[in-house]
Amino acid sequence: MINLRIDAQTTDAVTTPSENGQTDAILMTRNLNFWYGSAYVLENVNCDVRPREVTAIIGPSGCGKSTFLRCFNRMNELIPAARLEGSVVFRNRDIYDRTVDPVEVRRQVGMVFQKPNPFPKSIYDNVAYGPRVNGYKGDMDEVVETSLKRAALWDEVKDDLKKSGLALSGGQQQRLCIARALAVQPDVLLMDEPCSALDPIATTRIEDLIRELREQLTIIIVTHNMQQAARISDRTAFFTVAESGAGVLVEFNDTQKLFTTPTDPRTEAYITGRFG
Amino acid sequence: MVRPLLTAHRDVRPKNAMDNAKSLPRAHPAADAAASEPAGFDFAQSRRDSLRRKLVERSVHAVLFLCALISVLTTTGIVITLLGETIQFFGEVPIVDFLTGTRWTPLFASKSFGVLPLVNGTIVVALVAIVVAVPIGLLTAIFLSEFAPARLRSVIKPVLEVLAGIPTVVYGYFALQFVTPILRDIFPQTQIFNVASAGIVMGFMILPMMASISEDALRAVPRDLREGAFALGATRFEVVSRVVVPGALSGILAAVILSISRAIGETMIVAIAAGLQPQMGFDLLRSMETMTAYIVQVSLGDTPQGGIEFRTIFAVGTLLFVMTLVMNLLSDLLVRRYREAYE
Numbered sequence: 001m002i003n004l005r006i007d008a009q010t011t012d013a014v015t016t017p018s019e020n021g022q023t024d025a026i027l028m029t030r031n032l033n034f035w036y037g038s039a040y041v042l043e044n045v046n047c048d049v050r051p052r053e054v055t056a057i058i059g060p061s062g063c064g065k066s067t068f069l070r071c072f073n074r075m076n077e078l079i080p081a082a083r084l085e086g087s088v089v090f091r092n093r094d095i096y097d098r099t100v101d102p103v104e105v106r107r108q109v110g111m112v113f114q115k116p117n118p119f120p121k122s123i124y125d126n127v128a129y130g131p132r133v134n135g136y137k138g139d140m141d142e143v144v145e146t147s148l149k150r151a152a153l154w155d156e157v158k159d160d161l162k163k164s165g166l167a168l169s170g171g172q173q174q175r176l177c178i179a180r181a182l183a184v185q186p187d188v189l190l191m192d193e194p195c196s197a198l199d200p201i202a203t204t205r206i207e208d209l210i211r212e213l214r215e216q217l218t219i220i221i222v223t224h225n226m227q228q229a230a231r232i233s234d235r236t237a238f239f240t241v242a243e244s245g246a247g248v249l250v251e252f253n254d255t256q257k258l259f260t261t262p263t264d265p266r267t268e269a270y271i272t273g274r275f276g
Numbered sequence: 277m278v279r280p281l282l283t284a285h286r287d288v289r290p291k292n293a294m295d296n297a298k299s300l301p302r303a304h305p306a307a308d309a310a311a312s313e314p315a316g317f318d319f320a321q322s323r324r325d326s327l328r329r330k331l332v333e334r335s336v337h338a339v340l341f342l343c344a345l346i347s348v349l350t351t352t353g354i355v356i357t358l359l360g361e362t363i364q365f366f367g368e369v370p371i372v373d374f375l376t377g378t379r380w381t382p383l384f385a386s387k388s389f390g391v392l393p394l395v396n397g398t399i400v401v402a403l404v405a406i407v408v409a410v411p412i413g414l415l416t417a418i419f420l421s422e423f424a425p426a427r428l429r430s431v432i433k434p435v436l437e438v439l440a441g442i443p444t445v446v447y448g449y450f451a452l453q454f455v456t457p458i459l460r461d462i463f464p465q466t467q468i469f470n471v472a473s474a475g476i477v478m479g480f481m482i483l484p485m486m487a488s489i490s491e492d493a494l495r496a497v498p499r500d501l502r503e504g505a506f507a508l509g510a511t512r513f514e515v516v517s518r519v520v521v522p523g524a525l526s527g528i529l530a531a532v533i534l535s536i537s538r539a540i541g542e543t544m545i546v547a548i549a550a551g552l553q554p555q556m557g558f559d560l561l562r563s564m565e566t567m568t569a570y571i572v573q574v575s576l577g578d579t580p581q582g583g584i585e586f587r588t589i590f591a592v593g594t595l596l597f598v599m600t601l602v603m604n605l606l607s608d609l610l611v612r613r614y615r616e617a618y619e
Contacts, residue, residue, distance in 0.1 A: 073507060115500060119519055129510075177504065
């Protein structure tokens with residue numbers, strides 16, 4: 001399964017949390033390798049994500065952060081020629097096992113994207129989309145209200161639920177997308193640079209929201225903004241591009257430790273800005 | 277607890293590690309410009325260059341404008357020709373009789389100029405064609421854009437294009453020689469020239485256009501939306517039926533309207549396979565005459581030019597032109613609405 005080239009470079013994964021004896025991880029990757037066609041994107045990533053924590057993923061552009069994030073809900077397989085080796089374990093089950101339906105995975109591992117992408121439908125229908133496709137038969141009004149409240153959007157839109165989701169501001173659209181993801185009651189929420197298209201005020205609101213949601217679910221967030229990672233995350237994973245051209249996990253530690261006493265010189269170079 | 281640590285880092289961190297543009301040191305643009313200005317500036321040379329550039333720009337502009345003008349002039353010419361003869365025609369036949377009469381016998385001894393039988397025939401054939409082309413075309417488009425693996429797509433697309441490239445006269449004989457006998461086996465009362473056969477074959481002729489425009493519309497639905505739906509645990513079918521198709525709806529409607537427009541204007545298939553009997557009704561197994569088929573009949577026949585009989589084709593042509601124009605404007609309107617949908 002694992003080819004020789006990867007075995008030769010396992011030293012790139014410096015910190016594997018399993019060394020700390022962590023067994024309570026909700027999501028784990030084991031020897032995760034990823035390719036788009038012939039492009040080697042992720043090299044031998046081992047990473048344990050603890051439940052009810054915010055895990056931030058930082059690193060330079062092109063280091064495979066987003067690809068890594070999308071391995072957790074099998075979004076990458078929508079792209080032809082994507083290939084994955086190794087395993088991603090969610091609640092003790094390999095989600096890439098042949099018996100696992102990706103649709104089932106995505107119902108439990110929700111996702112918020114870089115650019116707000118509400119459907120060209122009403123606010124109500126945006127939030128109700130997930131429960132509807134998942135065959136939810138209960139009180140839809142209640143689900144919509146609860147989800148919008150959890151996403152801190154309810155007060156702004158409660159009188160206008162029939163309005164198009166596209167009529168909202170960028171920050172509101174992103175919170176609508178969060179509400180939409182929350183409506184299917186996922187255990188894990190993946191966020192791919194959710195604030196990169198937003199202004200500072202909207203960003204602050206999303207960050208506040210992430211802190212609140214942390215009480216209820218596990219969040220993995222890719223961010224370009226190290227200050228953001230420092231503000232909102234419990235633990236931070238630093239990725240960089242290895243000599244093979246693929247992204248590697250350099251260091252994964254408590255956010256505070258990673259930013260103050262990085263163990264790897266590459267991490268230190270990046271967070272102090274000496275990265276080329 | 278984390279914040280103070282970061283503040284400590286902030287001073288030593290150069291710009292490439294910072295995504296917050298607001299804290300980047302800004303170079304002064306004016307200072308750069310002043311520095312790069314050459315010491316001695318040749319104003320005469322500069323003016324010559326500038327004149328030459330303007331000349332080239334203007335001639336390119338003029339040539340392009342003339343090319344664009346040709347199509348406008350052609351359209352204007354056609355409209356003027358049509359209108360001139362049509363106005364003369366309506367000098368002799370009241371426009372109300374033309375538009376509401378149900379007997380079309382301009383070539384007979386007892387002349388009657390009610391165009392409705394031709395309109396009836398045109399609409400019935402177009403409807404049959406649309407009933408064939410829209411569902412098959414739309415499903416083909418959905419398959420090609422959402423389901424087909426790249427290799428299969430690379431086979432189906434060219435085949436569709438071949439279908440689009442077949443001359444309509446071939447389709448006409450295909451209808452008459454192949455489809456009509458089959459229809460007659462199933463429904464013995466089918467006339468040799470019948471609407472069903474012409475309509476079905478016309479549907480296949482329109483199919484590539486319907487499929488290709490719909491596919492463009494489906495593909496124009498942003499990937500973000502598809503991913504958003506997939507991420508919520510939607511199956512491929514749920515993504516297509518609840519996000520992609522609704523998102524592409526106005527584009528698909530535009531495809532339908534353009535297809536109708538094409539079906540109304542199609543000539544050869546109906547002239548060959550639908551017959552030349554202007555009559556009202558919706559019996560698909562009978563012969564009917566469409567507006568286009570009538571124009572062919574008169575143009576190719578021995579009807580003398582200049583007479584009222586000959587002028588009928590201009591009146592029919594104008595009506596046809598107006599009908600397709602309205603259709604195209606409608607589709608234009610829909611496409612424009614559709615373009616705005618995601619911006």
